[in-house]
Amino acid sequence: MSDTSSSPVGRPRNAAIDDALHRALEELVAEAGVTSVTLQDLIGRAGVTRDAFYRRYNSVGHFLVAVATARYRVDPSEDTGSLRGDLRVVVADQAAMYTDGVSRDLLPLLLDACARDRVVADLFETRFLRLQRESTARVIERAVGRGEIPPVDDLPYVLDLVYGPAFLRAALPGNAPPDDAFVDRVVNTVARELGAAAPDGRAP
Incomplete structure (x- = not known):
């Protein structure tokens, strides 16, 4: 194409x-x-x-x-110096994206277009979804390099944990929009899965 x-x-x-x-x-x-x-x-x-x-x-x-690529960030990560800080930037960005008024209606339209046209689906994957996931993969690589977490065995699964919850909140009817408490829960879940120390320094 x-x-x-x-x-x-x-x-x-x-x-x-x-x-x-x-x-x-x-x-x-x-x-x-x-x-x-x-x-x-x-x-x-x-x-x-x-x-x-x-x-x-x-x-x-x-x-x-x-x-989607013009309105929302394809590289939502920042180097805050810690895994939890970096994850919170990513997850908070997702929450903000899915609570944006246009996004709530754009998402079903875009998913429908992807289902109808494989070319559109490939375009959305390569120009948006893949770039976001690669950005978050770098967050995890930095955390490994800092010694915060051990090497990750199943990176795609961890990325699903990062991006899946906000997407499901937005895509499925009847769910409350993601708020700060939701963002904190997702960050804590991902950090525990990666073997990061708790905020108080305790081992996972």
Whole structure:
């Protein structure tokens, strides 16, 4: 798949069109009962042409991935000097993302687009999900290097523990939004799984 998020050579990109499309999506998902967004919905609300849209994106799903990567951090980690501090930055970032008003409606739209189009699913995985997980893998590598935890045997499982709880809170109906107490519980669970000392210095 070609990268249509880049403008053709010699043709400067018109940021106003991108801004209009992003605002159009925000308006559409804010409307009650929106379960899908079509190309006509987007371009009609944004006041742009079909050609202008397709010069940037291959599909509505591709556009939704671009919105996610523009609106939310793909590298949510920071080096705070401790494993728990680093994990809290990552998990708090996830909680903030999933309590954002646009995200609550963007998530089901994006998951639906991924289910319908393998290309969109691959794009979301490579440009968003994988980058976030790689960022958190570096958090864990730093903790191993500092001697806070032993080497990790099953890194994918640990990354699932980091990212899974907030996602499930957002994706499943009837759940309370993740708050600070939720973030602390996730951090403590992951730290215990990794064999980190408790906050008071006690061995796990």
